[in-house]
Amino acid sequence: MAGGGDPKWQKDAADQNFDYMFKLLIIGNSSVGKTSFLFRYADDSFTSAFVSTVGIDFKVKTVFRHDKRVKLQIWDTAGQERYRTITTAYYRGAMGFILMYDVTNEDSFNSVQDWVTQIKTYSWDNAQVILVGNKCDMEDQRVISFERGRQLADQLGVEFFETSAKENVNVKAVFERLVDIICDKMSESLDADPTLVGGGQKGQRLTDQPQGTPNANCNC
Amino acid sequence: MDFQNRNNTANKFVCPSDRQLALRAKLKAGWSSSKTSEPLRPEEQEAIISVIRRNEEIEIAERQRVGRLVERVEKIKQHAVERGPNCCRLCGDAFGLLRPHRIICEDCRQAVCTKCSVDINIRYHTSERTREIWLCRICSETREMWKKSGAWFFKGLPKYDMPRSASATPTPTVTTGPGPGSIAGDMRAVQSCHGTPTRAGRVKKLTIRVNDSSSSSSNGSASGHSEPEDELDGAAMGGKMRPLGKLQREDSFRLRAYGSIRNFIDGGERKLSQSFFFGRQQSQHQQQQQHRNSECMDYDNISVSNASTVAQLRRESSFLRRGSISSSWSISDSSGSGNSATQSQSQSQSQSQSQAQAMTGHSQQHCRDPLLGWLEISISYRESFHSLDCTMVRARDLPAMDSAGLADPYCMLNIITPEAHAKYTRWQRTKTVHKTRNPEFNETLQFVGVEPEELGNSLLYVALFDDDKYGHDFLGAAKVCLSTVHSTSQYRISVPLGAEDQYSNVAEMSQNWPNGKMLLSLCYNTKRRALVVDVKQCINLMAMDSNGSSDPFVKLQLKPDAHKNKKHKTSVKWRTLNPIYNEEFYFEASPHDLNKEMLILTVWDKDLGKSNDFLGSLQLGAQSKGERLQQWLDCIRLPDHFHEKWHCLAADNPTH
Numbered sequence: 119m120a121g122g123g124d125p126k127w128q129k130d131a132a133d134q135n136f137d138y139m140f141k142l143l144i145i146g147n148s149s150v151g152k153t154s155f156l157f158r159y160a161d162d163s164f165t166s167a168f169v170s171t172v173g174i175d176f177k178v179k180t181v182f183r184h185d186k187r188v189k190l191q192i193w194d195t196a197g198q199e200r201y202r203t204i205t206t207a208y209y210r211g212a213m214g215f216i217l218m219y220d221v222t223n224e225d226s227f228n229s230v231q232d233w234v235t236q237i238k239t240y241s242w243d244n245a246q247v248i249l250v251g252n253k254c255d256m257e258d259q260r261v262i263s264f265e266r267g268r269q270l271a272d273q274l275g276v277e278f279f280e281t282s283a284k285e286n287v288n289v290k291a292v293f294e295r296l297v298d299i300i301c302d303k304m305s306e307s308l309d310a311d312p313t314l315v316g317g318g319q320k321g322q323r324l325t326d327q328p329q330g331t332p333n334a335n336c337n338c
Numbered sequence: 339m340d341f342q343n344r345n346n347t348a349n350k351f352v353c354p355s356d357r358q359l360a361l362r363a364k365l366k367a368g369w370s371s372s373k374t375s376e377p378l379r380p381e382e383q384e385a386i387i388s389v390i391r392r393n394e395e396i397e398i399a400e401r402q403r404v405g406r407l408v409e410r411v412e413k414i415k416q417h418a419v420e421r422g423p424n425c426c427r428l429c430g431d432a433f434g435l436l437r438p439h440r441i442i443c444e445d446c447r448q449a450v451c452t453k454c455s456v457d458i459n460i461r462y463h464t465s466e467r468t469r470e471i472w473l474c475r476i477c478s479e480t481r482e483m484w485k486k487s488g489a490w491f492f493k494g495l496p497k498y499d500m501p502r503s504a505s506a507t508p509t510p511t512v513t514t515g516p517g518p519g520s521i522a523g524d525m526r527a528v529q530s531c532h533g534t535p536t537r538a539g540r541v542k543k544l545t546i547r548v549n550d551s552s553s554s555s556s557n558g559s560a561s562g563h564s565e566p567e568d569e570l571d572g573a574a575m576g577g578k579m580r581p582l583g584k585l586q587r588e589d590s591f592r593l594r595a596y597g598s599i600r601n602f603i604d605g606g607e608r609k610l611s612q613s614f615f616f617g618r619q620q621s622q623h624q625q626q627q628q629h630r631n632s633e634c635m636d637y638d639n640i641s642v643s644n645a646s647t648v649a650q651l652r653r654e655s656s657f658l659r660r661g662s663i664s665s666s667w668s669i670s671d672s673s674g675s676g677n678s679a680t681q682s683q684s685q686s687q688s689q690s691q692s693q694a695q696a697m698t699g700h701s702q703q704h705c706r707d708p709l710l711g712w713l714e715i716s717i718s719y720r721e722s723f724h725s726l727d728c729t730m731v732r733a734r735d736l737p738a739m740d741s742a743g744l745a746d747p748y749c750m751l752n753i754i755t756p757e758a759h760a761k762y763t764r765w766q767r768t769k770t771v772h773k774t775r776n777p778e779f780n781e782t783l784q785f786v787g788v789e790p791e792e793l794g795n796s797l798l799y800v801a802l803f804d805d806d807k808y809g810h811d812f813l814g815a816a817k818v819c820l821s822t823v824h825s826t827s828q829y830r831i832s833v834p835l836g837a838e839d840q841y842s843n844v845a846e847m848s849q850n851w852p853n854g855k856m857l858l859s860l861c862y863n864t865k866r867r868a869l870v871v872d873v874k875q876c877i878n879l880m881a882m883d884s885n886g887s888s889d890p891f892v893k894l895q896l897k898p899d900a901h902k903n904k905k906h907k908t909s910v911k912w913r914t915l916n917p918i919y920n921e922e923f924y925f926e927a928s929p930h931d932l933n934k935e936m937l938i939l940t941v942w943d944k945d946l947g948k949s950n951d952f953l954g955s956l957q958l959g960a961q962s963k964g965e966r967l968q969q970w971l972d973c974i975r976l977p978d979h980f981h982e983k984w985h986c987l988a989a990d991n992p993t994h
Contacts, residue, residue: 134403138486173378173386176393191396200378204386213491244491307490308481309469 136180136189140300141211142293145233146218147226148197151252154283155218156194159293164284171196173204183297190293209240214296215247221267221280222259227251234274244307246299247276250292255282404487404498411479418476428454428475430735445477710814710835711735711775713749713800717818718828719793726753726788726823728798730768730779733835736813738775739804740963746772746805747813750845751783754797754817760841761785761796765848770805793820801842802835803849804964808956809986810849811964815842853954853987854878854915856892856939860958860969862932862977868924869896869932869973872980873908873939875918876987882943882951887913889944890953894923895993897936901926910944929974933960937970938992954987 144152153171157163160177176193193212195205217233219226230249237247249271251262264280271278277295281288378386419430427448441455442448456478458471473481489495714731730749739745748770753761762785771777788796798820802813814835823829859872873892882888891910896903903925911917927935936959943951958966965983972981 134399139400139403139488172382173389175389178396213488242491304485304490308484309471 136187138186138301138304139189139191140213140297141191141193142214142216142296143193143195143208143212144216144218145195145205145236146197146216146250146252147220147223147229150197150218150220150223150226151283152197152216152218153194155216155250155252155281155289156192158283158286158289160192162286164286166284170198171201173201174208181293181297183294184301186301188297188301190297192293206236206240209237209245210242212241212245213300215241215245216250216292216296217247217276218250218252219262219267220253221251221262222253222256224261227262227266227270230270230274244303246296246303247274248292248296248299249274249276249278251278251280253282253284254280254287255285398499401497401499402501404496405500407483407487408495408498409501411476411483414476414479425449426451426454441472441474443474443477444471445473445481448474450474710737710837711802712832713802713814713816713835714830714832715798715800715816715818716828716830717798717820717823719788719790719823721790724786724788724790726785726793726798726820727782728766728785728800729782730800731830732776732778732780733802733814734776736775736777736802736835739806739811739813740967741960742773743775744773745775745813745963746770747774747777747802748805749779749781750801750803750848751785752799752841752845753785753788753792753820754799754841755792756795760799760844763848765845772805793823796820799841799845801845803846806963806966807988807990808962808966809851809964810846812838812842812846815839815845817841851878851986853880853989854941855984855986856941856954856956857982857984858939858956858958858969859980859982860937860973861980862929862973863924864977866924866926867928868926869937870980871906871923871925871937871939872982873919873921873923874982875916875920876941877916879915879917879941879953879987880943881915882953883913883945885913888915888951888953889913890915890917890941891944892919893940893942893993894925895938896925896927897938899925899935900928900931903927912944929977932970932974935959936961940991940993941987952991955990955992956985956987957992958985 144156146152148170149168153169153175154164156177157165160179171194173196174193176191178189178191180187180189182188193208195201195208215237217230217237219230221227234247237245249267251264251267254260254264267280268278277299279288279292279295281292283289414428418428419425425431427450429451431451431453440449441452443450443455454475455472456475458473458478458481484490484495487495487498712734714733716729716731718727718729719725720727728751730751733747733749736745736747749768751766751768755761766783766785768779768781768783771779798818799815800818801815803810804813815838816833816835818831818833854877856876857874859874861870861872862868863870871894873894876890876892879888879890889910889912892908893905894907895905906923908919908921911919925937936957939956939958941953941955943953945951956966958970960967960970962970966985969981969983
């Protein structure tokens with residue numbers, strides 16, 4: 119998939135002119151449209167032909183958001199179970215997850231809870247998640263209403279979008295929103311816990327709750 | 339790959355935790371429930387490997403990028419002056435009323451000036467919250483580094499390659515063989531791929547790796563993408579320890595450097611306060627011992643002392659540092675102002691005061707004056723010649739005197755007797771070192787006729803001035819107690835420079851100004867948009883006429899004049915060397931123009947029948963130095979006020 123010879127991604131991948139680098143992961147059941155979603159966003163292309171992703175793939179796109187250049191490395195994972203061992207290995211580096219289901223596929227929606235469990239198991243705990251119901255252009259085959267999707271997202275405490283990679287609905291919005299959420303998380307984490315930055319504890323394993331007084335270890 | 343097979347050799351793998359097993363059981367979609375998996379086909383393996391290689395290239399570039407970020411912050415940290423609570427930790431500028439405003443950094447809680455701090459407005463894009471904070475440049479850059487490197491997310495810096503090591507592989511070429519040696523961890527899986535001859539073998543290794551890390555996620559060693567995991571979980575790994583250890587080393591080094599700077603200051607402080615109260619040798623004896631130690635400490639990078647003394651000095655320094663926290667530096671001390679009549683009295687007063695203070699370890703007197711820099715001196719006494727050799731080694735961080743932020747410093751030296759008089763009428767002077775705030779003088783000046791018993795209660799007084807055609811501006815002064823100088827060895831010391839006192843005035847007065855002085859008052863009149871020059875008076879002008887007097891008048895002109903003002907001149911004051919004019923002249927100019935223009939004043943002796951004789955000149959403008967520059971800038975900065983100052987007249991005629 120996404121041949122290594124593609125000049126576009128190479129240009130984007132080699133581009134060192136950016137401020138932040140976010141790694142995002144798209145997960146969800148097989149054939150919900152993860153690869154199409156990524157191709158729509160990264161290359162603005164779409165094909166109805168279904169080619170199952172082999173294991174894992176990624177694309178790089180640099181976006182300009184809030185006066186910052188953000189380089190996104192977006193990982194597209196195979197939904198098939200046989201690749202699960204490979205895909206879960208990449209959860210750990212991801213700052214954001216796009217959890218996708220297919221509004222025309224009840225199974226894919228029912229699996230969302232399982233995928234959330236996967237995220238909780240393998241990712242960093244401050245990773246951000248957005249729930250996405252894809253293929254919203256196929257109204258006639260829809261089995262999951264927008265309301266059900268929204269309720270599930272509320273339950274999980276994540277944001278929710280309905281998208282269409284085919285019609286290019288909300289694709290960009292999902293990524294932009296995820297970037298915003300991660301940016302905020304970034305400001306928040308540094309703001310709330312300056313000890314992180316303050317030398318001293320570099321390289322150590324830090325618990326989520328800062329220990330001791332905020333500036334005890336700051337000798338920068 | 340085959341899970342059945344894997345179960346047979348399960349003892350090779352770490353057993354997943356109960357929680358993980360429970361979670362997997364819940365996950366019907368998980369692999370624990372699937373037994374139908376078939377091994378990856380060769381083309382699948384190839385596709386995955388190509389993705390992993392692409393990722394590697396990005397990872398290498400990313401490590402180098404993070405390395406550059408780290409290096410940038412480390413550089414800023416290295417340049418920090420860390421001079422103490424009264425000065426900006428970065429640039430070292432002292433805080434004060436007319437000086438930079440003091441700001442406390444939100445992160446490190448240290449004092450910085452406005453120039454070296456950043457006003458950060460934290461905006462949250464998904465809500466309306468905002469927060470404004472001030473950070474010093476180090477902390478703001480560190481925050482930036484944490485953001486840009488992703489360290490904020492992984493709660494620790496990810497792996498990075500410092501630019502030096504990165505330069506060896508400017509364009510990462512993964513396909514040509516094993517990557518650079520510094521890259522460990524996630525690269526290992528793929529490196530081993532390159533090493534193995536058959537593709538099947540490669541993939542076998544690779545998939546085992548992947549299995550490994552996914553089945554025991556908390557024990558992650560190597561997968562294509564797990565570098566933060568390595569950072570935290572696998573911190574003991576060799577590749578990891580390198581940058582980590584380095585950081586810690588650097589930190590401890592900085593700490594030590596900071597300690598020695600503080601010690602430096604404290605040593606200087608003691609030296610100085612001691613030098614003021616040269617009456618009490620016995621009580622000082624112990625202190626002097628400390629001084630010498632702390633002083634050694636200051637130079638321990640110059641002359642490497644043996645380890646045991648260093649260790650001892652460390653202890654000493656920690657003691658000194660503690661003492662200094664409550665006492666800020668008493669540099670200028672009691673003699674900052676006042677004439678010499680009251681001086682000796684106040685001195686004896688403070689002498690008894692200080693004796694009590696010395697017992698408690700530090701003086702209570704807080705210094706309002708900023709630090710004017712440092713002077714490094716080496717003194718030796720040759721008893722046979724009764725000569726005191728004072729070597730001015732160097733000075734550091736002197737005040738800037740011109741618009742370029744530079745100075746042309748030189749030293750004036752004399753010995754102050756116990757009666758608080760200058761011993762020699764002629765002050766010794768070093769050569770001028772031009773265009774620097776950190777001059778290397780390396781000049782030895784000799785005082786001959788210094789009796790050994792004099793040393794015990796005399797001071798060496800050094801005043802630094804800025805050399806300029808139109809007057810010598812005071813830069814700083816230092817006093818060194820000579821009681822510690824011995825004939826046997828060279829006595830090397832670094833002293834902080836303090837503010838003007840009566841001795842520096844004496845030193846300044848001792849300098850020859852044959853052309854006399856002029857009192858000038860400047861004002862920028864905003865209503866008339868003009869510079870008002872009030873020539874008040876002159877003193878000690880040269881005598882040009884045969885009657886031992888002159889008939890002086892002053893010519894004024896502005897150059898280069900944007901408004902074509904005409905030249906002005908004052909009236910002639912007949913037969914006087916100290917004329918009083920009090921005459922005002924207007925030069926039309928915008929404040930902006932004044933930044934480029936120069937006011938030229940020349941004093942002439944009016945002669946009838948022959949050409950006028952030149953008596954002296956003065957130039958004021960943005961290109962001036964010291965007091966002249968200050969008066970000029972004050973005049974622009976605070977318009978509609980008169981700014982009055984005495985200036986020396988120079989012997990050369992700028993209009994020629």
